[in-house]
Amino acid sequence: MSIKIPFFKKKQKEEFQGELENVPRHVAIIMDGNGRWAERKGLPRVAGHKEGVHAVNKVVRAAAKADVEVLTMFAFSTENWKRPKSEIEFLMKLPKEFLHVYLPEIMENNVRINTIGEFEALPEHTKEAIQHAIDETKHNDGMLLNFALNYGGRFEIMRAVKQIVNDIDCAKLSVEALDENLFSDYLYTNGLQDPDLLIRTSGEQRLSNFMLWQSAYTEFWFTDVLWPDFDESVWWQALNEYQHRKRRFGGL
């Protein structure tokens, strides 16, 4: 299957050393350091969020090129509601801005968009823009671009537990049938493979309530690079290091 990436530079592909072996099938990213990037430049925090949008597209392009199957980006956490109202309002306009600029390229690259998290609680205008993109891209069968929006890992697990209890109550499920695989079906990520690689930017080395259940065996890769400065070369560096790690899944 060939993926058309008109703006991809040949040089960057060569940095990948042509090794399409041992590519992570699912990459999850915590996009951290936008506010700090702006403060360092003497700009308001929101200027960092705005710049971060362009880094998202750089990674989408590079990940599709690397034949990654799922790319999950942590865009808004359940904890982010504690931020100033003005910052939240700004953030909620970014999906529409991103899609206005980049949806044509996403279509061209055969990328399908989806979300995980409590989608319904987002502002109407934000939901509309994202729903439009989900509908437009639903027949694409290339990479899945999965935005974690209003997502919290503990909430996701609690939500699964409540649905399971409910299904047991109404005899749709038996306690005996419940195992790790079936539990996974009750998570937002139902049907997706667990992340193979999790990247976090800006020097923080924590999971911060992101994909708690799913990252049991995930390789973590941290960088001091702030999210707005994340580009193709940082991406290939992460992939290269992942490719050289040995994964054991608890075995020998």
Ligand code: V0D
């Ligand atoms: C700010 C850095 C793209 C992290 C990236 C609503 C924080 C820029 C999206 C996006 C955000 C979401 C859904 C979609 C298309 C694009 C986005 C938010 C924040 C939170 F379908 N960037 N981005 N969403 N930032």
